[in-house]
Amino acid sequence: MSVSQEVSPLIRPRSKILTRFGHELNWGDFVFRRVTASLAMLMLAALAAMAAAMVYGSAESLSKFGLGFVTAQVWDPVRDVYGALPFIYGTIASSLLALCFAVPISIGVAIFLSELAPAWLRGPVGFLVELLAAVPSVVYGLWGIFVLAPWLRNSVEPLLARTLGFLPFFQGQQRGFGMLAGGIILAIMITPTISSVSREVLRAVPSSLREGALGLGATSWEAVRVAVLPYARSGLVGAIILGLGRALGETMAITMVIGNRSEISASLFAPSYTMASVIANEFSEATGSLYLSALAEVGLLLFVVTVLLNVVARLLVWRVGRLPEGGSL
Amino acid sequence: MFSRYARRKFTDVLVRSACVAAAVLALIPLVSVLYYVTSRGIGGISLAFFSELPKPVGESGGGMANALVGTCKLVFLACLFGIPPGVLAGMYLAEFGHTRFGKWVRFSADVMSGVPSITVGIFVYSLVVLQTKHFSAFAGGVALSVLMLPTVTRTTEELLKLVPESLREAALGLGVPKWRATLSVMLRTAAPGIATGVMLAVARVAGETAPLLFTAFSNPFWSSGLNEPTASLPVNIYNYAVSPYEEWHRQAWAAALVLLLLVLLLNVSARLLVRQRVGAP
Numbered sequence: 314m315s316v317s318q319e320v321s322p323l324i325r326p327r328s329k330i331l332t333r334f335g336h337e338l339n340w341g342d343f344v345f346r347r348v349t350a351s352l353a354m355l356m357l358a359a360l361a362a363m364a365a366a367m368v369y370g371s372a373e374s375l376s377k378f379g380l381g382f383v384t385a386q387v388w389d390p391v392r393d394v395y396g397a398l399p400f401i402y403g404t405i406a407s408s409l410l411a412l413c414f415a416v417p418i419s420i421g422v423a424i425f426l427s428e429l430a431p432a433w434l435r436g437p438v439g440f441l442v443e444l445l446a447a448v449p450s451v452v453y454g455l456w457g458i459f460v461l462a463p464w465l466r467n468s469v470e471p472l473l474a475r476t477l478g479f480l481p482f483f484q485g486q487q488r489g490f491g492m493l494a495g496g497i498i499l500a501i502m503i504t505p506t507i508s509s510v511s512r513e514v515l516r517a518v519p520s521s522l523r524e525g526a527l528g529l530g531a532t533s534w535e536a537v538r539v540a541v542l543p544y545a546r547s548g549l550v551g552a553i554i555l556g557l558g559r560a561l562g563e564t565m566a567i568t569m570v571i572g573n574r575s576e577i578s579a580s581l582f583a584p585s586y587t588m589a590s591v592i593a594n595e596f597s598e599a600t601g602s603l604y605l606s607a608l609a610e611v612g613l614l615l616f617v618v619t620v621l622l623n624v625v626a627r628l629l630v631w632r633v634g635r636l637p638e639g640g641s642l
Numbered sequence: 643m644f645s646r647y648a649r650r651k652f653t654d655v656l657v658r659s660a661c662v663a664a665a666v667l668a669l670i671p672l673v674s675v676l677y678y679v680t681s682r683g684i685g686g687i688s689l690a691f692f693s694e695l696p697k698p699v700g701e702s703g704g705g706m707a708n709a710l711v712g713t714c715k716l717v718f719l720a721c722l723f724g725i726p727p728g729v730l731a732g733m734y735l736a737e738f739g740h741t742r743f744g745k746w747v748r749f750s751a752d753v754m755s756g757v758p759s760i761t762v763g764i765f766v767y768s769l770v771v772l773q774t775k776h777f778s779a780f781a782g783g784v785a786l787s788v789l790m791l792p793t794v795t796r797t798t799e800e801l802l803k804l805v806p807e808s809l810r811e812a813a814l815g816l817g818v819p820k821w822r823a824t825l826s827v828m829l830r831t832a833a834p835g836i837a838t839g840v841m842l843a844v845a846r847v848a849g850e851t852a853p854l855l856f857t858a859f860s861n862p863f864w865s866s867g868l869n870e871p872t873a874s875l876p877v878n879i880y881n882y883a884v885s886p887y888e889e890w891h892r893q894a895w896a897a898a899l900v901l902l903l904l905v906l907l908l909n910v911s912a913r914l915l916v917r918q919r920v921g922a923p
Contacts, residue, residue, distance in 0.1 A: 345821035349734035352727045353747045356795060359788060360750045363757065363765045370768050421664025429661055438665055440913070445672045447842075447909045449849025451876045452898045455883045456675045459682075459891070501671045508668070532654035555756065562758025564852035565880060589760045589852070596764070597856040612764045616757060623756035627749070 367616050370609035373602055382610060388575050388591075390599070395607035397614065399575035403492075403585035404615075407567060408560035410496030410581070415504045416553055422504070423511035423552075428523075428537050439512070446505035454569030457498045462489035462570055469493075470582055485580040488572065493581040495571035499560045507556035510630060514548030515541060551629030558622040562615060564589040588615045679898050686896025696862050696878075702889050706897055708864050709873040712779065713901075716858060716874055717848050719783025724790035724847075725840055729829075731791075732798025732836075737824055739799065748796070755792040762788050763853035771857060779865065779872035782858025786847040793846070797839025801832040834915055841912035845905045851876035875901045 368375075374382065378395065385396020422442060426435055466489030473483045518541050526536035542549075572584020573594060588611045599605045690705045697704030731751075735744055766785040771777055805828050813823035829836075859871040860881060875897050882894035 339819045339821075341819045341821045345824070346734075346738060349730045350738070350743075353731040353734040353739075353744070353795075355727055356731055356747050356754065356791065357750050359791065360754050362769070363754075363761070366765045366768045367761065370764065418664045418668050421661045422668050425661035425665045429658055430665075438669075441669055441672060442665075444906065444909065445668065447845060447905055448672070448675055449851070449876060449901060449905060451849065451851040451879045451883075452675065452679065452902055455879055455894055455898050456678055458883055459895075460674065460678050504668050532650055534654045534657040535650065537657075558756050562756075562760065564758065564760045565876075569880070569883060589758060592760050592764065593852055593855055596767070597859065609764055609768075612761045616761045619756055619758055619761075620753055623753045624749075626756075627752050 364616070367609060367613040371606050371613045373606035374610040375606075377603065378607075378610075382607075383614070386577070390595075390601070390604050393601065393603050395603070397588070397607075397611050399577050400586050400588040400591050400611060401614070402577050403495075403571065403575075404561055404587040404589070407492060407495040407499055407571065407585065407587060408557055410492065411499030411503060411560045412553065412557060414497060414500035415507055415556060418500075419504045419507035419552075419556070420511055420549065422508040423515055424537060426508070427512050427515040428541065429533060439509075442505050442508055445501070446509075450502065450563065450565040451569075453498055453502060453566040457494060457566060457570035461498065462494050465489045465494055465497075474582075481579040482581045485578070485582045487582050488584065490570055490572040491580075491582050491584045492571065492578075495567045495585065495587070496581070498566045498570055499563055502563055502566060503556040503559045506559050507552050510552035510555055511545075511549055514545045514552060514630060517548070518544045547629045547632050551626040551632075554622050554626035554629065558619045558626065561622070562589055562619050564593050568593050588612075676902075679895065679902050682892075682895040683897075683899025686892045687899065691893075691896055691900075695864065696893070699887055699890070704893075706873070706875065706878055706893065706900075708861065709875045709878045709897065710900070712858070712861070712865065712872040712874045713848065713876070715779050715868070715872060716782045716786055716854070717844060719779065719868070720786035720790055720847050721840075721844060722787075723784060724787030724843075725794055728791050728794025729798045729836065732795040733802065733824060733829065735795065735799040736802035736828075737820075748799070751792040751795050754788075755796070758852075759789055759850055760852040760855075763856055766853065766857050774869075776869070777857065777859035777871040778869045779858055780868045782854050782872060782874070783868075785853035785857045786850060789847050789850060789853065790843045793843040794840055797843070798832075798836050801835040801839065802828055804835070805831045838912045838916045841908050841915070845908035845912070848908070849876055849901060849905050851880050855880075 374395065378385070382395065382397055383401060384398055385394075386398045387394050387396050388399065389395075422438075426439055426442075430438065466487055470483075470487035470489070470493070474487065477483045522540040522544060523536050526540040527533075531539065567587055568590040571587060571590060573586050573590055574584040575586045575591075576583060578585070592608055592612055592615075596605070596608050599608055688705075690703055691707075692705060692710065693707050694703070694705035695708055696706060731747070735748055738744060739748065762785055766781055766788065770781040770784055774781070802824075809827050809831060810823050813827045814820065818826075854874055854877050858874055858877070860877045861871045861873045865872045879894050879897045879901065882890040882897070885891075
C-alpha cells in the first residue's frame with residue numbers, strides 16, 4: 314500500500330502570510346471567521362441599539378418627570394401629564410396572578426412528563442404542551458374576548474362573589490373583562506414556557522439520585538421530593554422567573570381581555586391596564602413628542618425589567634443544566 | 643407500621659393524580675381554542691375570503707386577500723433579514739465561541755429572546771419608521787427578523803455542536819480548510835435540525851402582532867412594494883376582534899383559523915422533518 318504524495322486538490326495555498334502561530338494563513342478561514350464574527354457582533358449591537366433607542370426615545374419624559382414617573386397615578390394625554398403607576402400595578406398584579414395559576418400546573422406537568430408518565434405518553438403530551446406555546450397571542454386574545462370573558466362573567470365570577478364575596482378581591486361589578494381574565498390568559502400562555510424549561514431542568518438531575526432514593530424504598534413521589542426537587546430547585550426558580558418575564562411582556566392577548574382602564578383596584582373583577590397594553594393601544598396614535606416619549610419610557614421600564622429577569626433566570630437555570638435546544642423562549 | 647406505609651402509598655397516589663390532573667388542565671385551553679376557532683372560523687371561510695379586499699363596515703362579504711399577501715411578504719422579509727445572519731452568527735458561536743466574546747454574544751442572544759415583542763416594535767419604530775417617515779412592510783419585516791435572530795442563532799449553534807467531531811476531523815484530515823469543513827460537512831449534517839428550528843421561529847413570528855402595530859401598521863387596500871403600510875393577518879384579527887361589528891367578528895374568526903392552520907402546519911411539519919431524518923427525538 315503506498316501513500317499518495319499528492320496534495321488534495323481542495324488545498325490551493327494562495328498566500329504565504331504566516332499567522333502568529335507560524336501556520337500559513339488560509340484566506341478562506343480568515344474571511345469566514347471575520348464574517349461570522351461580525352454577524353455575531355450584530356447580536357450584541359442589536360441589544361445595545363435597542364437599549365439606546367429606548368433611552369433616546371424617552372429622554373424628554375425622563376428629564377421632565379424623573380423618578381416621579383413611576384409613582385404618579387395620572388395618565389392624561391390631554392393635559393400632557395403622565396404617570397405610569399396604574400400600568401406598573403396592572404402589569405405586576407396580572408403577572409403574579411398568572412404565576413399563581415401557572416406555577417403549580419406547570420411544575421405538575423413537568424414532573425408528570427419527566428418522572429411519572431409512561432414513556433409512550435411523554436412524547437405526545439410534551440408535543441401538545443408545546444403546541445400551546447405555538448398558538449399566536451392574538452388568537453388567544455380572540456378566544457379570550459368571545460369565550461373566556463363571557464364564561465367568567467356568567468359562571469365563574471358570580472360563583473366567586475357568592476362564596477368568597479366577603480374578600481375584597483371578589484367584589485364589584487362582574488364584567489368578565491378584567492384582572493381575572495388577564496391573569497388566566499397569561500397563565501395559559503406561560504404554562505408551556507415554565508413546564509418545558511422545568512422539564513429540561515428535571516431531566517438534567519442525575520438519575521443516580523433518583524435511583525438511590527428508589528433503591529432505599531422511597532415511593533415515586535418521595536424520590537422526587539427528597540432527591541430530585543432539592544437538586545433542581547434553583548433551575549425551577551429560574552424557569553418560573555422566565556415565565557414571569559414572558560408574562561410581563563405579553564401584549565396582545567392581555568390587551569384584549571384586561572379591560573384597558575387605568576385604575577388601581579383590589580378586585581380581580583375590575584378592569585386594569587398593563588404597560589405593554591398601553592403601548593400597543595396608544596403608541597401609533599400618540600400625538601405630541603412628550604406623549605410619545607412617555608410611552609417610550611413605559612417601554613424602557615418594561616425592557617429593563619424583562620432583561621434583568623432574564624439575566625437572573627438564565628443564571629439560575631444554567632446552574633442546574635442547559636436550557637432546551639436553542640434557548641429560545 | 644402498616645398504616646404509615648399505607649399513608650405513604652396514599653400520598654404517592656394523590657400526587658401522581660395531581661400531576662395527571664395538571665397535565666389535563668394545561669391542555670384544556672388548547673382543546674377549547676382549537677374547537678372554537680374551527681367551529682366559528684369555518685363559516686367565514688369562502689373563496690371571497692382568499693380573493694377579495696375587506697368591505698367597508700356595513701357591507702357583508704369581502705375577504706382578507708391583502709392581509710394574506712401582507713403576512714407572506716412580512717414573513718419573507720423576516721426570513722431574508724433574519725436567517726442568514728442568524729445562521730452565520732450561530733456558526734461563529736459553534737466554531738469560535740469559547741472566547742469571552744462568544745459568551746457575551748450567547749448571553750445577549752438569550753436575553754434578546756426574552757425581550758417583549760412590543761419593545762422590539764418601539765425599537766424598529768425609532769430605527770426605521772422615524773427615519774423613513776412612514777409605516778412600511780419593510781419596517782415590519784425588520785421587526786420580525788429581530789425577533790427571529792436570537793432563536794435562529796442559538797438553534798444553529800446547538801445543532802452544529804451535536805454533529806460528531808469525528809466528521810470534522812475526517813474532513814480536516816483530508817486537507818480541507820476549516821471553513822469548507824464547517825460549511826460542507828458540519829452545516830450540511832446539521833441542516834435538517836437547523837431547518838426545524840428555523841421553521842419553528844418562522845411559525846412564531848408569523849403570528850406576532852405587537853411588533854407590527856406600529857411598524858407595518860395596517861391597510862384596508864392592496865399595498866404595492868415594500869414601502870407602504872401593509873395589512874397582515876394577526877393585526878387584522880386584532881382590529882376586527884376589538885371592533886363592535888358582528889360581521890368583522892366573523893371575519894376575525896375566519897382569519898384566526900387560517901393563521902392557526904398556517905402556524906400549526908409549520909410546527910407539525912418542522913417536527914416531522916426532524917423525526918424523519920434522524921429518528922424520533
